[in-house]
Amino acid sequence: MVLLTRKIEFSASHRYNNPALSAEENQRIFGKCNNPHGHGHNYTLEVTVAGEPDPVTGMVVDLADLKKILEQEVMRRMDHRHLNFEVPELAGQIPTCENVARVIWNLLEPKIPQGRLHRVRLYESPDLFADCYRNGAGRNGSAS
Amino acid sequence: MTAARGGDLKIELGRRYRFAASHRLHSAQMSEAENARIYGKCNNPCGHGHNYTVEITISGDVDPATGMIANLADLDNFVQREVIDPFDYRSLNDEVEVFRAEVPTTENLCIEIYRRVRAFPHAKLERVRVEETSNNSFEYAGEEVFSGSDEAL
Numbered sequence: 001m002v003l004l005t006r007k008i009e010f011s012a013s014h015r016y017n018n019p020a021l022s023a024e025e026n027q028r029i030f031g032k033c034n035n036p037h038g039h040g041h042n043y044t045l046e047v048t049v050a051g052e053p054d055p056v057t058g059m060v061v062d063l064a065d066l067k068k069i070l071e072q073e074v075m076r077r078m079d080h081r082h083l084n085f086e087v088p089e090l091a092g093q094i095p096t097c098e099n100v101a102r103v104i105w106n107l108l109e110p111k112i113p114q115g116r117l118h119r120v121r122l123y124e125s126p127d128l129f130a131d132c133y134r135n136g137a138g139r140n141g142s143a144s
Numbered sequence: 145m146t147a148a149r150g151g152d153l154k155i156e157l158g159r160r161y162r163f164a165a166s167h168r169l170h171s172a173q174m175s176e177a178e179n180a181r182i183y184g185k186c187n188n189p190c191g192h193g194h195n196y197t198v199e200i201t202i203s204g205d206v207d208p209a210t211g212m213i214a215n216l217a218d219l220d221n222f223v224q225r226e227v228i229d230p231f232d233y234r235s236l237n238d239e240v241e242v243f244r245a246e247v248p249t250t251e252n253l254c255i256e257i258y259r260r261v262r263a264f265p266h267a268k269l270e271r272v273r274v275e276e277t278s279n280n281s282f283e284y285a286g287e288e289v290f291s292g293s294d295e296a297l
Contacts, residue, residue, distance in 0.1 A: 094211030127160040
């Protein structure tokens with residue numbers, strides 16, 4: 001099995017606020033991420049596909065296809081958007097790194113044309129990231 | 145592979161921290177000559193230092209109310225108290241109890257940080273990765289990782 005990773009970057013704004021909680025509780029739990037005006041990040045997304053290289057093309061997945069899928073599913077939805085208001089898949093969820101990574105996983109998994117989606121790693125900043133993978137497949141793809 | 149495909153989605157959160165510390169690699173169980181031969185310039189009697197980067201990865205259920213595995217401020221405060229404060233701008237050999245007996249290689253540092261952060265009460269610690277320099281990194285995930293039970297390859 002070979003792992004292939006494609007990286008893209010997008011920028012988006014968000015705010016952490018749970019309407020079921022009081023303003024004080026939101027402030028206590030989310031701190032500066034609760035700023036009513038929102039804030040933003042430059043996100044880096046690493047998408048890893050696992051598979052055997054095709055005997056004819058030598059590819060696990062055609063990178064041009066993968067680029068198109070990432071453009072369609074992630075960039076068009078999230079780049080230069082407000083994650084709270086403009087991404088229906090995140091409706092009703094706090095747009096944390098964990099939740100955004102899971103939404104991206106769910107968008108991408110059925111679209112991967114060759115091989116299988118192995119890991120989604122979403123960096124909110126160089127020092128904070130969330131990994132999403134199927135249970136049991138994680139550690140093999142954690143080489144970074 | 146088929147089993148892995150059908151597995152539940154698992155989410156992990158990774159967080160990176162930095163500290164600077166000095167150390168000297170020297171084992172009391174070896175002669176001066178052996179120490180010099182094995183550790184080379186890391187055996188310099190006066191010690192030397194590194195800017196370390198520590199990557200902590202935790203896992204757990206994402207709380208629907210907060211969208212988080214664990215509150216980041218709780219993790220940051222815990223790691224600050226248990227790892228950064230005791231190690232940053234310190235001599236690992238002289239100021240961290242465990243390294244009075246053990247050689248403060250980054251392998252052993254990884255294990256010591258794992259041991260400390262495993263006590264974080266709000267999530268499961270998956271692994272600790274320490275970069276000693278931008279060219280050398282070390283990873284420890286506890287001993288159960290070697291059981292092979294959840295390896296999918």
